Amino acid sequence: MIIDSHTHTFPASMAPQVIANLQQKASSVAYTEGTDAALRQSMRVSGIDCSILLPVMTHPKQVTKLNDIAIQKNEAFSDTGLFSLGGMHPDFEDYGKELERIARHGITGIKLHPAYQGTDLDDVRFLRIIEKAAQCHLAIVVHAGWDIGIMHRNFACVAHIQTVLKEISPPKLVLAHMGGWKDWDTVEKELCGENVYFDTSFSLGAYEPPKGVSVPPAQRRMLGKEQFCRIVGKHGFEKILFGSDSPWSDQANSIAQIKACGFGENANESIFHKNAQNVFHINK
Ligand SMILES: [Zn+2]
Numbered sequence: 001m002i003i004d005s006h007t008h009t010f011p012a013s014m015a016p017q018v019i020a021n022l023q024q025k026a027s028s029v030a031y032t033e034g035t036d037a038a039l040r041q042s043m044r045v046s047g048i049d050c051s052i053l054l055p056v057m058t059h060p061k062q063v064t065k066l067n068d069i070a071i072q073k074n075e076a077f078s079d080t081g082l083f084s085l086g087g088m089h090p091d092f093e094d095y096g097k098e099l100e101r102i103a104r105h106g107i108t109g110i111k112l113h114p115a116y117q118g119t120d121l122d123d124v125r126f127l128r129i130i131e132k133a134a135q136c137h138l139a140i141v142v143h144a145g146w147d148i149g150i151m152h153r154n155f156a157c158v159a160h161i162q163t164v165l166k167e168i169s170p171p172k173l174v175l176a177h178m179g180g181w182k183d184w185d186t187v188e189k190e191l192c193g194e195n196v197y198f199d200t201s202f203s204l205g206a207y208e209p210p211k212g213v214s215v216p217p218a219q220r221r222m223l224g225k226e227q228f229c230r231i232v233g234k235h236g237f238e239k240i241l242f243g244s245d246s247p248w249s250d251q252a253n254s255i256a257q258i259k260a261c262g263f264g265e266n267a268n269e270s271i272f273h274k275n276a277q278n279v280f281h282i283n284k
Helices: 015-026 036-046 060-075 095-104 124-135 158-167 184-190 225-235 251-259 265-280
Strands: 003-007 050-053 082-084 109-112 139-142 173-175 197-199
Touching: 003 265, 036 082, 036 251, 050 265, 060 082, 060 095, 095 124, 109 124, 124 139, 124 158, 158 173, 158 184, 184 225, 251 265
Parallel strands: 003 050, 050 082, 109 139, 139 173, 173 197
Antiparallel strands: none
């Protein structure tokens, strides 16, 4: 069984525009059309049983609507294999009630994106959301480290994460992109062994820019295999979740990259599904 803990889709009517915008902004390339149908097709090809959808809410007005869509999608989970988390925006006023509501409706986690939400992770608005989410037994998935499209400021750096751990210590904090995108030396030094999960999405290897876009090799380079394996070893495979960041990476290729690390059957079972089942309460 394979669970992809980090995927994104967009409504079919908006997907072409959203994908085009994000490709432009991030000098990145989409591997699917970015719809639920395209993700399900990719899952069939890659042998993935379940994909966790992470909605990113860039405006407080989107929160209720996108959480409603998440709740609705999860009703069809046993057919689709798509399980959506909810989300929250730092400026959403009634965050406490909304988090209680989504938890009641079977949502098991939320996604926070400090860079796209223009707010540092250690801002009091995020801290109170994280505290309340933990009280509601929700996992908290954070875009950690730099964002490929917003390189002027690191909104979720290791120091911010340490503040969250010191002040709240939520039991299920998932740091996307191996603890902090392009911040891996500090992650290796400061976060390995802490009570946090890392997801593997968009971290190992190099990314290819779209045709006609030139991106310097240094910018394309991500986490090398040696350091990736070292971080997994130091942190412990029981706290690593497989994720692809589809559509921004190819799911089958992401699986192959992790398998090529040779962690062994026991570790792979944890990384590819057991840990995600525990964190997000997935029973499939
Ligand atoms: Zn992502």
